[in-house]
Amino acid sequence: MPFDFYLNIVASGLLTGLVYGLAALGLSVIFGVVRVVNFAHGEMMVAGMYGSVLLAGWAGLDPLLSAPLVAAALFAFGWLLQRGVVNRFVERPEHMQFILLLGIATIILNAMLMLFGPDSRNIMLPYSFDTVEIGPLLLDAVKVRAGIAAVLVAAALFAYFRFTRTGKAIRACADNPLGARVVGLNIDGLYALTFGLGAAVVGVAGALMTLLVDSRPQLAPEYTLLSFVIVIVGGLGSLPGALLGGVLIGVTEALAGFLLMPSMKSLFTYLVLILVLLLRPQGLLGKRA
Amino acid sequence: MTGRGILLLALAGALLLAAPLVADRYVLSVLTTVLWFAYVGQAWNVMMGFSGLLSLGHALYVGLGAYVAAALFVHFGIGPWLGLWAAMLAAVAAGSFIGFLSFRFGVRGVHFALLTIAFAEVARIGFDHIGWLGGSAGFFIPVAEEAGNDLANLRGSPVLFYYVALALVAGALALARALLHSRLGYQWLAVREEPDAAEASGVDLFRARMSAVVVSSALTALGGVFQAFYFNNLFPEQVFSMGRSIEIILPAIVGGIGTLFGPILGAFILTPLGELLTYLIEVTGYDLPGLKQLFYGVALVAIVVFRPEGVWPWLARRLGLARRPGETAVPPNREGTR
Numbered sequence: 136m137p138f139d140f141y142l143n144i145v146a147s148g149l150l151t152g153l154v155y156g157l158a159a160l161g162l163s164v165i166f167g168v169v170r171v172v173n174f175a176h177g178e179m180m181v182a183g184m185y186g187s188v189l190l191a192g193w194a195g196l197d198p199l200l201s202a203p204l205v206a207a208a209l210f211a212f213g214w215l216l217q218r219g220v221v222n223r224f225v226e227r228p229e230h231m232q233f234i235l236l237l238g239i240a241t242i243i244l245n246a247m248l249m250l251f252g253p254d255s256r257n258i259m260l261p262y263s264f265d266t267v268e269i270g271p272l273l274l275d276a277v278k279v280r281a282g283i284a285a286v287l288v289a290a291a292l293f294a295y296f297r298f299t300r301t302g303k304a305i306r307a308c309a310d311n312p313l314g315a316r317v318v319g320l321n322i323d324g325l326y327a328l329t330f331g332l333g334a335a336v337v338g339v340a341g342a343l344m345t346l347l348v349d350s351r352p353q354l355a356p357e358y359t360l361l362s363f364v365i366v367i368v369g370g371l372g373s374l375p376g377a378l379l380g381g382v383l384i385g386v387t388e389a390l391a392g393f394l395l396m397p398s399m400k401s402l403f404t405y406l407v408l409i410l411v412l413l414l415r416p417q418g419l420l421g422k423r424a
Numbered sequence: 425m426t427g428r429g430i431l432l433l434a435l436a437g438a439l440l441l442a443a444p445l446v447a448d449r450y451v452l453s454v455l456t457t458v459l460w461f462a463y464v465g466q467a468w469n470v471m472m473g474f475s476g477l478l479s480l481g482h483a484l485y486v487g488l489g490a491y492v493a494a495a496l497f498v499h500f501g502i503g504p505w506l507g508l509w510a511a512m513l514a515a516v517a518a519g520s521f522i523g524f525l526s527f528r529f530g531v532r533g534v535h536f537a538l539l540t541i542a543f544a545e546v547a548r549i550g551f552d553h554i555g556w557l558g559g560s561a562g563f564f565i566p567v568a569e570e571a572g573n574d575l576a577n578l579r580g581s582p583v584l585f586y587y588v589a590l591a592l593v594a595g596a597l598a599l600a601r602a603l604l605h606s607r608l609g610y611q612w613l614a615v616r617e618e619p620d621a622a623e624a625s626g627v628d629l630f631r632a633r634m635s636a637v638v639v640s641s642a643l644t645a646l647g648g649v650f651q652a653f654y655f656n657n658l659f660p661e662q663v664f665s666m667g668r669s670i671e672i673i674l675p676a677i678v679g680g681i682g683t684l685f686g687p688i689l690g691a692f693i694l695t696p697l698g699e700l701l702t703y704l705i706e707v708t709g710y711d712l713p714g715l716k717q718l719f720y721g722v723a724l725v726a727i728v729v730f731r732p733e734g735v736w737p738w739l740a741r742r743l744g745l746a747r748r749p750g751e752t753a754v755p756p757n758r759e760g761t762r
Binding site for chain 1: 472478480526531543546550713717718722
């Protein structure tokens, strides 16, 4: 049944892609509002992964339960980072922001390398090898849970931006920082809040990722690039775009890894990026500037 | 340039020319690395510093240059002096392709930077799978015996490579200076500062940006040729890596983007700093993986926070070298994202 077979690969890629999309969502939120590209994004994600791994080791917590704790820790980190350092760079040229966040990424990555070592760690769960059967689909239970959790967190974030007063204020900042200042919004505070939210979201994505892959510090730069690719593919500043981009990249990776060689799967990720940049530089769901 | 500037430059040049007389093998290898980064940093500076195009994928041009020259030498016996033309051609072709696509389709700022990374990554993964060039197992140039210096085939002692690297740096400096004071150079600066105003006054944006990419990629490819024959081994995971692209841009950023001496000064700061850290870690025996890179990260953050325009503009003022404000070029404006 080759069709069922492909369907399974696509479904599996889709579930992984939802977690990718959640990670990219964090990047998109930060860029869309603060207008700073977070080059330490993958590092924050891997920090979230290690948070879950440690909590699983100490307290036997399921990553789905430790995710809120990880989110809180990364929110604090992101908030402090924006308040302490990044805020001074908001008006600076792009390449300087890039170097600043690159330096921060290097610090986080190597601190993790020193603390946890280069070996990969995984979390064993009672349902690690369970499968879920839906019609012709036979899916890993961990992937199903991670995918559903990613969708729920993303939905909560959308609702926050859509319906709460603070969420609206943040969107006002994104649309027009000067106008937002004129009507009396505390821009610096909202920027810090946004950076914290973006960091918390990617932290949750990291926690969910521990269900799918083993944690290694070296994953961080890969995830940074992956998040960028997804955000650009989906459209900078478009939140649904980030999820769509994540799913697209997840499915592409799964298919390429299966049809060709696993080592060539990220090649296709970049080819998708190049295609999108050429045909629709604003991204799939982005608006033209 | 002021009289004092010429004097200092002559003094620095003389010191560098005389260095092999006193330097031992280790110091010479460090100096060669410094000069290599000064050279490729200068090449990158043509794009970012002069024309405001942020490329984060310069490892692509290094790698293409290195692989083309090495493949011609190993598989066809064609020496590096002929091979370098093919190497430059390959890099210019790749650069022009990226530039053509980007500038035609209005890809700018962050998007352009991302596109340069994407092409470098595609090359990295692609070269991993080319068996003819060794794939991920690496590509090797036969190591020559050190007895004879063979400049024609770029085989020989570390001193030979040191002088070749020095010549590259001097040549790139002279070229960058000449370009900066040419019609094209003024167009670049105009495009960097105010693209709209530049276009309104008759500058062809597409041509100006493309010429910057061509010059920068060709120069960078030469750095790749040097690297291939100096180290005699090439691994896609190293030459095309994102980490290498970042190493290439650091000297110019630390020294001062858009300045002529920034990349050189930056390389003289960064490489010895790295060596010092390695030495300190060895001496104290406090060897943790990642410690050296951690310090690197802290140094990076410290430099952008405290000396954002780079070290050279500050040093030039201190040495009384900046006659006019224009002489140490202003870092580029924020452009492109909005």
